[in-house]
Amino acid sequence: MMTYIVQTTNLTKQFDKYAAVTNVDLKIKEGEIYGFLGPNGAGKSTTIRMLLGLMKPTRGQVTIFNQDLHKHRQTILRQVGSLVENPSYYPHLTAKENLEVLRMVLDVPKARIMEVLEMVRLTHVANKKVKGFSLGMKQRLGIAQALLHQPRLLILDEPTNGLDPEGIIEIRQLIKKLAEQGITIIISSHLLSEIDQIATTIGIIAKGKLIYQDSISAMHALAKNRLGIRTNDVNQTQQIIGGEVEGDVVYCTKYNNRQVATYIAQLVTANIDVYRVEEEKHSLEAIFLQMIEEAEHK
Amino acid sequence: MIGTLIKAEWYKLKHHHIYAILIIGPLLTLLIGMLNPMMGDMGAYHPWLSLFLFMNLPYALLFLPLITGVIACIICRYEHQAGGWKQWATLPVTRTQIYVSKLILIALLVLIIQMIYGLVIFIAGTVKGFDVVFPYWTVGKFIIGGWLATFPMIALQLWAAMHWRSFAVAFTINVVFTLPSILAINSERFGPFYPWAQPFFAMYVDESMSGMLFIPISQMLLVTGGSFIVFLVLGIATFKQKAI
Ligand SMILES: Nc1ncnc2c1ncn2[C@@H]1O[C@H](COP(=O)(O)OP(=O)(O)O)[C@@H](O)[C@H]1O
Ligand SMILES: [Mg+2]
Numbered sequence A: 001m002m003t004y005i006v007q008t009t010n011l012t013k014q015f016d017k018y019a020a021v022t023n024v025d026l027k028i029k030e031g032e033i034y035g036f037l038g039p040n041g042a043g044k045s046t047t048i049r050m051l052l053g054l055m056k057p058t059r060g061q062v063t064i065f066n067q068d069l070h071k072h073r074q075t076i077l078r079q080v081g082s083l084v085e086n087p088s089y090y091p092h093l094t095a096k097e098n099l100e101v102l103r104m105v106l107d108v109p110k111a112r113i114m115e116v117l118e119m120v121r122l123t124h125v126a127n128k129k130v131k132g133f134s135l136g137m138k139q140r141l142g143i144a145q146a147l148l149h150q151p152r153l154l155i156l157d158e159p160t161n162g163l164d165p166e167g168i169i170e171i172r173q174l175i176k177k178l179a180e181q182g183i184t185i186i187i188s189s190h191l192l193s194e195i196d197q198i199a200t201t202i203g204i205i206a207k208g209k210l211i212y213q214d215s216i217s218a219m220h221a222l223a224k225n226r227l228g229i230r231t232n233d234v235n236q237t238q239q240i241i242g243g244e245v246e247g248d249v250v251y252c253t254k255y256n257n258r259q260v261a262t263y264i265a266q267l268v269t270a271n272i273d274v275y276r277v278e279e280e281k282h283s284l285e286a287i288f289l290q291m292i293e294e295a296e297h298k
Numbered sequence B: 001m002i003g004t005l006i007k008a009e010w011y012k013l014k015h016h017h018i019y020a021i022l023i024i025g026p027l028l029t030l031l032i033g034m035l036n037p038m039m040g041d042m043g044a045y046h047p048w049l050s051l052f053l054f055m056n057l058p059y060a061l062l063f064l065p066l067i068t069g070v071i072a073c074i075i076c077r078y079e080h081q082a083g084g085w086k087q088w089a090t091l092p093v094t095r096t097q098i099y100v101s102k103l104i105l106i107a108l109l110v111l112i113i114q115m116i117y118g119l120v121i122f123i124a125g126t127v128k129g130f131d132v133v134f135p136y137w138t139v140g141k142f143i144i145g146g147w148l149a150t151f152p153m154i155a156l157q158l159w160a161a162m163h164w165r166s167f168a169v170a171f172t173i174n175v176v177f178t179l180p181s182i183l184a185i186n187s188e189r190f191g192p193f194y195p196w197a198q199p200f201f202a203m204y205v206d207e208s209m210s211g212m213l214f215i216p217i218s219q220m221l222l223v224t225g226g227s228f229i230v231f232l233v234l235g236i237a238t239f240k241q242k243a244i
Helices: A044-051 A073-077 A095-106 A111-119 A135-147 A165-180 A192-198 A216-222 A234-241 A257-269 A284-296 B002-012 B018-035 B037-041 B047-081 B084-089 B095-128 B136-149 B151-163 B167-178 B180-184 B195-202 B217-241
Strands: A004-015 A018-024 A027-029 A033-037 A059-064 A080-083 A153-157 A184-189 A201-206 A209-215 A226-231 A244-246 A249-252 A274-280
Touching: A004 A044, A004 A184, A018 A044, A027 A184, A033 A044, A033 A165, A033 A192, A044 A059, A044 A153, A044 A184, A080 A135, A095 A111, A095 A135, A095 B002, A111 A135, A135 A153, A135 A165, A165 A184, A165 A192, A184 A192, A192 A284, A201 A216, A201 A284, A209 A216, A209 A284, A216 A284, A226 A234, A226 A257, A234 A244, A234 A249, A234 A257, A257 A274, B002 B095, B018 B047, B018 B095, B047 B084, B047 B095, B047 B136, B047 B151, B047 B167, B047 B180, B047 B195, B084 B095, B095 B136, B095 B151, B095 B217, B136 B151, B136 B195, B136 B217, B151 B167, B151 B195, B151 B217, B167 B180, B167 B195, B180 B195, B195 B217
Parallel strands: A018 A209, A033 A184, A033 A201, A080 A153, A153 A184
Antiparallel strands: A004 A018, A004 A027, A004 A059, A201 A209, A226 A249, A226 A274, A244 A249
């Protein structure tokens, strides 16, 4: 119980009759990069809004730094940096002025402004009005804003939305660097590949329900490939090469090139007709899609 | 914290030509006063009194409430534009502090407008060469009285400007409440209870020049103070409940 930096219990949000988030129990440990994955409309932003107190849960509890968010909101938020959905900014102010206005309230040294602009590589436009920025630049400014007060917990809701591939790589490197400094990071995305490349733990949300939550390596373990062999005699085939039978196919999970060659030779010697030898790739992607599909048909 | 928040709000007004907005009400009033042909025919009266009669009316009845509404809209507009509310609400401050800091800034800006107005009438009378000394006390009283009388409007307009993204909607509400004041001040039964008419009553100067008259002070406090507290409490409650 005391080991989680963010923990929610039965977190639920109803919009009228529509359940956007249902009984979500997030468990996020200090120092993790927590990848919060789910298709569009799954309830990621709604969950994040509740973590920040922007929206009141219909039901359930949010505990951050072992404190009840409802009771200790200000103390908690002092150590949280966030970027929710689209970047927030004042269009008529420059990048520097946008940071200055936050700096006044957060009461951090002025020098920190140039530091964070440097981190997101916006120093060259520090004195330009933000209304002329590209989406990618606004997104980076949003991250700079979130980092201004050196938060212990960083919550980034789809921070790479609208970025070009180069920008995405840059943000990824920045996030990794921040994690190395010990900051706990929650990053949401609707793209598995994005989360897979960066997260240490993954939480998958679909239709408002948290359907999976574990380390990224545990998720990878689900994604083992296997070799399917179809012959005219399933039972004999299994006796020869082992593995498991599913319908008229024998599957084995340990196979390198040499083994495959040996299997085929053995089957041929035993006068078995080999129809197909296929590698079935259970990519992470396929597993993810299957999870989502199951959740959506419930 | 409130002090810091007010400073930050003031900082956000950068590049907004706020000085032009502060000065426009008093200047328009001056223009109307100068164009009024009756201004010259008031020889029998105290010269400052006739100046107040002609200028305080359009100022307190129209320009002051309208400009107050415009300021409330501006102070919320940049929050509506690109997720400002969201960012402001994730700072380690309470929603009440955010709301109240905006309210106080509007009130301070209106006070500046009132002082500019005082200066404008002083200059107008001096240029005209009034031979009677400037009634500081009377002017001071109606400037402060008029200012206090705008508090309910400030609270309601902030509430509206916060709630509706559209500048047009918030401003229309402002106009819709302001215009009936013209009728309200002519009604002895209804007028004293209409919040938007309060600046007019507070700035109405009669022949005795003692300021703050026309309706009893207790009643004005009740109407102004009462409606201010109601609008303020409702505004804060709405903002606290608002899902951002
Ligand atoms: N303020 C709101 N009122 C009604 N429905 C909402 C509101 N905000 C979000 N929703 C709905 O809740 C669901 C989850 O939305 P969201 O949390 O934004 O998803 P995600 O961030 O995962 O794309 C969506 O179906 C969305 O339409
Ligand atoms: Mg979202």
